[in-house]
Amino acid sequence: MFQIYCPYCEELREEEEFHPKGQAHIVRPANPEACSDEEWGDYLFFRDNPRGIHHELWVHAVGCRKFFNVTRHTVSYAILETYKIGEQPSVTAEPAVSESTTSTDDVRQGVRA
Amino acid sequence: MSESALSRVNLFDSRADHASVAVESPLAYSWQRSGAPAPSAASRVVLREQTFLGHLILRGGAIVLDEALREVLDIGLPGRPNTLSWDVSGERSIQWLSPDEWLLIVPGGEAFAVERRLRERLADASFAIVDVSGGQTLLTLEGEAVPELLMKSVVYDVDPSHFPVGKGVNTVFAKATVIVRRSGETRWELVVRRSFADYCYRWLLDAGEEYAIGVER
């Protein structure tokens, strides 16, 4: 059982009902005509691949069929928050070592394992 | 109401030839192919297809749709996620599917008139109404073993304590998707897509065997 909180259905739902859709908060260049090839290529094809906090777009494919955002830790796979389209994440940095069990040591061990 | 707003959509009565053209429910094939075990005294689940109801998808802002629906059918739009409500007669229901999408189910033959009146009432508001009556069908499951049957079939938690009367969700059913609704203490409903109807029906017969499932026709 792995459940994800849908901010539109306002409840935890089975992971089977969702699909990930890649990196979130990608802003389309305001004036594509004025972009260099490199800027446009970056926008179209290049995505972040961080170790740690990552903001992603998911869709509640079988439920309400709405897209929403997920802040996920790419090492522990922990979902730290979900929030609606148009909202900004509240978790943007690694929790301090003293505050959480996901300390830097744990993270490193997770990588080694 | 401006005529222009109505003339922009191609509104037609999909049941106009009902008297002269034979209609078949999505389960017509299943009745022939898989049969229908008669309910007995031992049946702890009884299945029945509510054939040829009118299914309308309403999309738009909750406030304008709520006002129109109250005026046309005297039902309030459910604003809370995953809930549904009925009119006084219990024959018409409206269910939340998404923040801007609701499923309205009305008795057979009413969909055209209801759609027309809603369109007239909504006029130039930003909305969409789609008649999906031909694309899905409503099954009712009645009996004390229905939650047990559903627990084997859907990923959603259908324990009656977590799934009160008036709740409805879109979820995974076996390898298909259905809408699960609870309309009474021991009465549940499934909205099944036409193309999955036979699969879902046979799944229900198989999963319901241990509860001596019966089918009323």
Ligand SMILES: [Zn+2]
């Ligand atoms: Zn949802």
